[in-house]
Amino acid sequence: MGVFITFEGPEGSGKSTQARLLYERLQAEGYPVILTREPGGTRIGEMIRRILVDLRHTEMAPTTETLLFSAARAQLVSELIRPYLSTGGIVLCDRYADSTFAYQGYGLGRDLDELQAITAVATGGLMPDLTFYLDIDVEEGLRRKRAQRERNTPDAPGARAEWNRLDARDLAYHQRVVAGFFELMQREPARWRRLSANQPIATLAAQIYAEVEPLLAPVARLGPTV
Ligand SMILES: Nc1ncnc2c1ncn2[C@@H]1O[C@H](COP(=O)(O)OP(=O)(O)O)[C@@H](O)[C@H]1O
Ligand SMILES: [Mg+2]
Numbered sequence: 001m002g003v004f005i006t007f008e009g010p011e012g013s014g015k016s017t018q019a020r021l022l023y024e025r026l027q028a029e030g031y032p033v034i035l036t037r038e039p040g041g042t043r044i045g046e047m048i049r050r051i052l053v054d055l056r057h058t059e060m061a062p063t064t065e066t067l068l069f070s071a072a073r074a075q076l077v078s079e080l081i082r083p084y085l086s087t088g089g090i091v092l093c094d095r096y097a098d099s100t101f102a103y104q105g106y107g108l109g110r111d112l113d114e115l116q117a118i119t120a121v122a123t124g125g126l127m128p129d130l131t132f133y134l135d136i137d138v139e140e141g142l143r144r145k146r147a148q149r150e151r152n153t154p155d156a157p158g159a160r161a162e163w164n165r166l167d168a169r170d171l172a173y174h175q176r177v178v179a180g181f182f183e184l185m186q187r188e189p190a191r192w193r194r195l196s197a198n199q200p201i202a203t204l205a206a207q208i209y210a211e212v213e214p215l216l217a218p219v220a221r222l223g224p225t226v
Helices: 015-028 043-053 062-086 097-107 112-123 138-151 171-187 201-215
Strands: 003-008 033-037 090-094 130-135 192-196
Touching: 003 015, 003 062, 003 097, 003 201, 015 033, 015 090, 015 130, 015 201, 033 062, 043 062, 062 090, 062 097, 062 112, 097 112, 097 171, 130 201, 138 171, 171 192, 192 201
Parallel strands: 003 090, 003 130, 033 090, 130 192
Antiparallel strands: none
């Protein structure tokens, strides 16, 4: 039931921008849709997010980090994602479990089987129907993020543009993460759509919508909103 779509890719690749545009387009077309993000998306999850991104938390052990992400995800799946999918709606999520494999697995060197087991507990095995990978050079993405921070434009309504503990890791780390995403895509090519993020925002949005459209047939539209 329902359709579950996630956005993945390095920082600054345009995930939040594209997730929001897809959300607005689907809503305008009359589809039942919600947009959420990881870590966060629930009251409890947003509190966990604050712990994760805090630049002062330099002492955080990798296991703690992994379990906090997973705790936030467990709350999101049980409070928001599953209930909404079970009503037949569309759930858009800005990052999901793939980010754990890429960042904590390939990036920090955590054991992938262990992460798989933790993720299965957190999600109850729920994986997306479709995952977009917004492909961008790590340095270009970090440049975009820095420029965004300097303009202080929010990456989501109500959120401040943030430079956080996870963004602040070194370039080699971010490059391992990208290599990790490529591995993940190779393992499950049917679920992933890899699109170049070096295109105008509207062009990319149109490509994303074209990939999503075929999945919409079973989704009942809401009545006209006046
Ligand atoms: N296709 C694009 N081309 C140029 N800049 C973009 C593009 N998509 C997003 N941006 C800009 O890059 C910055 C990061 O975008 P954002 O959507 O927050 O990325 P992410 O959520 O992947 O970190 C923002 O300032 C945004 O306006
Ligand atoms: Mg974002």
